[in-house]
Amino acid sequence: MSGLVVFLCLVFFSTGNPIDDCWRCDSNWEANRKMLADCGAGFGRNAVGGRDGELYIVKDSNDDPENPVPGTLRHAVIQEVPLWIIFDHDMEINLKEELVMSSYKTIDGRGFNIQISDGPCICIYNVSNIIIHNIYIHDCVPGGNAVVRDSPQHSGLRGKSDGDGISVFGARDIWIDHCTLASCYDGLIDVVFGSTAITISNNYMFHHNEVMLLGHSDDYLPDKNMQITIAFNFFGDGLVQRMPRHGYFHILNNIYTSWEMYAIGGSANPTINSQGNVTKHEITEEGEDWKQWNWRSEGDLLLNGAFFTTSGEETPASYMKASSMVARPAYVIISSPPTSGALYCQKDKPC
Known part of the structure; x- marks a missing residue:
């Protein structure tokens, strides 16, 4: 049945966003929640989360970092078996300490307004196969x-x-999709210490300075093979800068609005394949090392003074390692902007 649903979505409701086309037109999404795990794309497409485990229903928004109570989010994420974690009512969860997760977990907020706020937030540390979906x-x-x-x-x-x-610290096979993120003390999403095989998609981010740190240090060589897809996100008001460092980054079909310093920047020789974005590229480091870095803009729509400076040798091998899916033309996302951020999903209706 799930295969038929996917086919019907692609035929009748295709937007060119392979993630959303895969599952969002299914009015029976609540019963088919785990189908989401088969809809991943980009470098994090193999993240299955808790697909092969039981559903775990969070009923209690309280938090005890040392002795988590059953029915709370913290109790769910530390279990050693795969779990698909859902919620039974609207919740604002104020964590007292970082939410440290074990492997093979999905946090799925669809159907309710689920917020994690006003405390330490999510830590994906030395684990694999994590899906974070529909959380503010x-x-x-x-x-x-x-x-x-x-x-x-x-x-x-x-x-x-x-x-x-x-x-995200020393982790792999991670997918962060349809979340809304804003106003954190440090980064909204930081990916460091050799983490790889990651997709950051369909998120809405606003009111923040250093939005994403991708690679924690220019001198940390294990980050040089990091592969991250950044796709279909909406970078909204009040954002200042985003900084890939090492590794290979496929940045496609994002919309950047109201940026202050730059939309895509880098240090320590990242390979950046920018396709079908509305964006700006600016080099802020002194010297001319950046001229040897492999940066490519293909089909980006540059508006209101935005610019992108290509650099390096456009070698097929380099950009093959920084390619993860097919980008839509930028004019398509201008005429039909992506539906990004946490969604309002109602039972028995398409999400």
């Missing part, structure tokens, strides 16, 4: 120097956290 994450602050449980059998003292909305 905002006003995150540092935490740490506290005992936090990271499995049913273990708790330990964690150092101070940065105050990111979502921190």
Whole structure:
């Protein structure tokens, strides 16, 4: 049945966004929640999350970092088996410490207004196969120097956290989709310490300075093979800068509005394949090393003074490693902007 639903979506409701075309027209999405795991695209397309596990229903918004209570989000994410985590009512969850996750988990907020805010937020640390979907994450602050449980059998003292909305550290096969993120102490989404195979898609981000840190240090060589897809996102009001460092980045069909410094920037020789965006590229580092970096703009629509400076040698091998799916022409997303951020999904209706 799920294959038929996918086919009907592609035939009758195709937007060119392969993720949304895969599942959003299914009026029975609530019963078919796990179908989402088969709709991934880009470098994070193999993230299955908790597809092969049971549903876990979060009923309690309270948080005990050291001894999580069953029915809470923290209790769900530390379990050692795959879980597809859903909610039974609108919730604003104020975490007392970082939410440390174990592998093979999906946090699926569809159907309710689920917010994680006004405390430390999500930490994806040395794990794999995580899907974060349809959550509003905002006003995150540092935490740490506290005992936090990271499995049913273990708790330990964690150092101070940065105050990111979502921190991805030494992880792989990660997919962050249809979330809304704003106003965090540090980054909205930081991907560091050799994390790779990641897709950041269909998110709405606003009111923040350093939006995404992709690679934590110019000198950290394990980041050089990082592969990240950034697709179909809406970068809204009050954003200042975004900075890929090492690695290979496929940046496609995003809309950037009201940027202040730059939309796509870089340091430490990243390969950036920018396709079908409305964007600006600006080099802020001194010197001329950047002229050797492989940066390509293809089909980007540059409006209101935006510009993109290509550089390096456009070698097929380099851009093959920085390509993850087919981009739509930029004029298409201008005429039909993406529906980004957390969605209002109602039972028995297409999402």
